[in-house]
Amino acid sequence: MLDIKWIRENADALDAALAKRGAHPLSASLIALDETRRALIQKAQDMQSRRNAASKEIGAAMAQKDNALAEKLKAEVAEIKTQLPAAEDEERKVTAELFDALSRIPNIPLEDVPVGADESDNVEKHKWGTKPAWTHKPLEHYEIGEALGGMDFEGAARISGSRFTILKGQVARLERALGQFMLDTHTQEHGYIEVQPPLLVRDDAMFGTGQLPKFAEDLFRTTDGRWLIPTAEVSLTNLVREEILAQEKLPLRFTALTPCFRSEAGSAGRDTRGMLRQHQFMKCELVSITDAESSIDEHERMTACAEEILKRLGLHYRVVTLCTGDMGFGARKTYDIEVWLPGQDTYREISSCSVCGDFQGRRMNARYRGKDDKNPKFVHTLNGSGTAVGRALIAVLENYLNEDGSVTVPDVLLPYMGGLKKIEKAD
Template sequence: MLDIRWIRDNPDKLDEALRKRGAAPESATLIELDEKRRAHIARLQEAQTRRNAASKEIGKAMAAKDTERAEALKTEVAEIKSFIQSGEETERELTTQLNDALSRIPNVPLDDVPVGADENDNVEVRVTGERPAFDFEPKEHFELGEALGQMDFETAAKLSGSRFTVVQGGLARLERALGQFMLDVHTREHGYTEVNPPLLVRDDAMYGTGQLPKFSEDLFQTREGFWLIPTAEVSLTNLVREEILDAATLPRRYTALTPCFRSEAGSAGRDTRGYLRQHQFYKVELVSITDAETSIEEHERMTKCAETILERLGLHFRTVVLCTGDMGFGARKTYDIEVWLPGQNMYREISSCSVCGDFQARRMNARYRAEGEKETRFVHTLNGSGVAVGRALIAVMENYQNADGSIRVPDALKPYMGGIEVIGA
């Protein structure tokens, strides 16, 4: 969430940022809401001042035995008290209106983010590795998985409906190996602390990372009111909510391998075939909590950590910086890592790493205090996929396929596969 004081001081900057994102200007509406709230608070303060003064005057009138004056003042104080009580409720309503409006405003992009409308305007930063060469026509992952008898979409549809898959046998083990491999690299080499967080969270946690209120349709909610996490970013980032951290403990880096749950409401009709876009999937998440000065540097570091996974797996990929129109709601800048899928003959996103500044921290009231400073500051938060496990499985299947439909196990995963080097039917 953006600071209303910053908006009041920089209305043109906010509207320009929204224009770059393809959204309508909002500064005038927000400032009007804030003015209304401020004016009401000023009236309350004036009433409280008058009540205090009148209360003192009652004492003086009583001492002077001016009963008529004292009774008139008591009546005035009672009326003021009634106004203050109702006025405090109005203040809460006005504050809620302002905060609700602010909570729907996206973050302000950094100056170096390319301006554009959609994914076609993203800018390639670097390309890593070489595309694999095949002496046969490479198949897509679902063709391979079904032929192996280890990806069952029909049975999953009977159990749960569309966008679910039963994975079994060698492919199930390969997917598990991918997750364990990623966790080991990030904890042993990249300094992340492994966390096993809750998968069910409250409204406040979803609000803190920006999923609520704007994106409720993309989420699953239980009858008891809990939300299934769409990404471990929610649980990991909220570890510091309502805390004041010692700056000496920053950065804090967390990672988790969890199931994730998404309704895919905004993706109707896209990638309906196969394992690419599921309601339930595994992902290794990376979250960093930093001070204000180091978050940009941490963003580059986090992206490299995610890239390392694909490098170790011997996969060809490219890294792009998202344009303003394709960037997520809470991000100031985002790198997408897109892995090459020979079966589709195209790049597909496998990781997205974003720096959010203090946008989420304001929603969570997460702060830090630097050494020697009395005032606190909001932390900066970052999140990224390190990487999406299901999509990594797809990438390995398509890039390591053999002409007979079997799948070679990448060298990096062999220690996790119990001696299996080729997955066959």
């Protein structure tokens, strides 16, 4: 969330940033709304001041036995008392309107973010590894999984409808192994604190990380008004909401392996085959809480942590910098890690690492204070996938496919698979 004071002082900068994101200028309407709010606040304060002054004048008039003046002043005070609640109510309505308008404005991109309209304008940063060189035909993950007897899409559809998958046997174990491997690596080697967070959260938590109010249609809501998390970013980032942290304790780094739930409201007709885009999926999330000076370096560090997972799995990937038109609502800069999928003959996103500045900190009222700081500052937040477990499963199946239809288990996962080196079709 952006600060209206900053907008008043940087109106042109806001409109230029919105233009980079393909949005219309908003500074004039926001400033006009804020002017109305400020005028209403002043009006209410003036009425309160006059009421207080008139109350004192009544006493003075009565002391001088000027009953006519006292009665006139009493009538004035009574009139102010009648009008003041309406004035205060009008100010609250305009303040709420301004708050809602501010909550829907996307974050300001960093200067080095490429300007573009959509994913075609993203810029490749670097690649790692090489594409597998085979003599046999690549297959897509759902072909491999079904042939192994480890994926059941029809059964999932009977139970839950479209965009669900049932994993079975060693394929299910392979997904579990991937998640545990990610969690162990990030906690034991990368310094993240493991958290088992709530999967159901309140409105305030969703607002804090920017899912509400703008993206409610992408979420699932329960009958009691809670929301199923679309990513553990929501729970992990909100761990510091409404707190003032000591700067010397930063950065805080959290990770969680959780189910995630998304309605995929805007994905009709996209990736309908297989398990690439699901309503329910597992993801290992990374969240960092930092001060203002450290967040850019932390972004590079977080991305490297996610990359390390793919390196150890031996999966070819590339890192791209998202352009302004493809970047998420709360991000100032985002790197997508795209893994190579032989079955699709293309790269697909497996991790997205974003630095958000104080955008979420302001929405959560999460702050920090240095030893010499008189006033606290809003924390900077970052989030990334370390990585999406289901998509990692897809990548392993497609990249480790053997000619006979079996799938070799990557060496790094052998301890999690009980030493099983190859997944074959169950008898």
